[in-house]
Amino acid sequence: MQCCNNEDCNEKGRICIPESKAPRVVVIGGGFAGLKLVEKLKNKNVQVVLIDKNNFHQFVPLLYQVATSGIEPDNIVFPFRRILSRQSNVVFRMAEATGIDMDNNQLNTSIGSVPYDYLVLAQGSVVNFFGNKSFEWGGQGLKSITDALDIRSLVLQNLERAAVTCTTHEKSVLSTIVIVGAGPAGVEMAGAFAEFKKYIIPNDYPELLTTGMTIYLIEAGDRLLPAMPGKLSEKTLRYLNDLNVEILLNVKVKSYHGSVASLDNGQVINAANFIWTAGIKGSSVNGLPSAVYNRQNRIWVDEFNRVAQAKNIFAIGDIACMVNDKFPNGHPMVAQVAIQQGRLLAKNIVRLINNKDIESFDYHDKGTMATIGKQKAVAFIGNRSFGGRIAWVLWSAVHLMSIIGVRNKLLIAVNWFWNYLTYDKGDRVIIRKYSRKGDLKKGVNHE
């Protein structure tokens, strides 16, 4: 493939991209939605330019296992260039999309601009702290592999400090974990930390035998896993109670200062580890009219995932909000929606290029699952609810099948099998130190 004329690119501040006569589809984000779209455009008469701020795709559903030392980070991230190496019509550029110039059909990025015939927004979502500066300062979200590594370091560093601290109170503060939000991410993380407490603390941290480790799971609503049927919420509550997780329902955290979480019922929890899984919002890129964003910062799209007021701009996955009778508040922000929208949009773009009618999106819900510890899970599939070991086997199989690459599937299977046999969590290392930075009043600040 010939590269473009570099001088011309430099003059216009453009990203260097090989010339092509085929229509150009520029995609922001290689998450579940963007990557599926790109893969489905293989061998089609289009030039695809994938822009992502990272050089890898991450398998978000297993981030909590990295955060809790269950698996290695490399097992769930995959370089785009390797995934797409056999797809000749794709160009990958690592860059951050910074703005859309709708008048000139051009995307601006941190490394230059790129003109498009079709633009696909698939930049997903970010953690939503709902404007609370103390959460932004002290709360660690879980949205990326770096977040997962930050949580792992935070907890392990605090355990190391607890081991050499003499006062019982200080030991207990350093080894208390507060998880806010009892959706799948919060529940799964609480279960994994509870097993860490049960099987790892007694062996690895004899200094903490008297104080132990306390895990709180705090939810503003009246049940765990609110998107699942009530029966499964109750099962989940039982499983987590068996693992000694302290569950607080109908309670909101008001603030987190220093290592003190203040709740709206007057209770105060002293915890050096504060993990936020209570909200996400769309990840915006400048340049679209503000009217296209809803309150959750998701972009309104029609039934074809087309952005309002833009003929050749589409949004798919978490960032897109498509409303219909079945989903009056938009589709759930889950991987299956993202994958199915990516698949259909690839087909529709080809049809548009060939002047054919396009198909509207119809979501096929394949069910939801969440695991609690290493032998229990809950699942809601085709209107059937079940839990226990069968759900856990199913959860494991579905996640293994979804991981990209045979090598990663094998590595994860070995890790899980080892963990199952030995109750060991092998990846308890602080590779890079975690520190909170910046100013509590201004918010945001992690390294």
Ligand SMILES: Cc1cc2nc3c(=O)[nH]c(=O)nc-3n(C[C@H](O)[C@H](O)[C@H](O)COP(=O)(O)OP(=O)(O)OC[C@H]3O[C@@H](n4cnc5c(N)ncnc54)[C@H](O)[C@@H]3O)c2cc1C
């Ligand atoms: C902890 C956690 C656990 C989850 N577990 C499950 C689960 O078990 N099952 C399930 O179905 N769903 C789960 N989800 C939800 C699921 O991960 C999302 O619905 C899905 O990832 C959405 O896919 P996406 O392609 O829209 O966005 P993402 O997967 O978030 O991908 C967005 C991509 O865009 C890139 N990007 C973002 N901004 C820019 C920019 N400005 N410039 C360039 N690139 C950019 C990012 O690097 C990323 O690669 C979970 C989510 C979380 C946070």
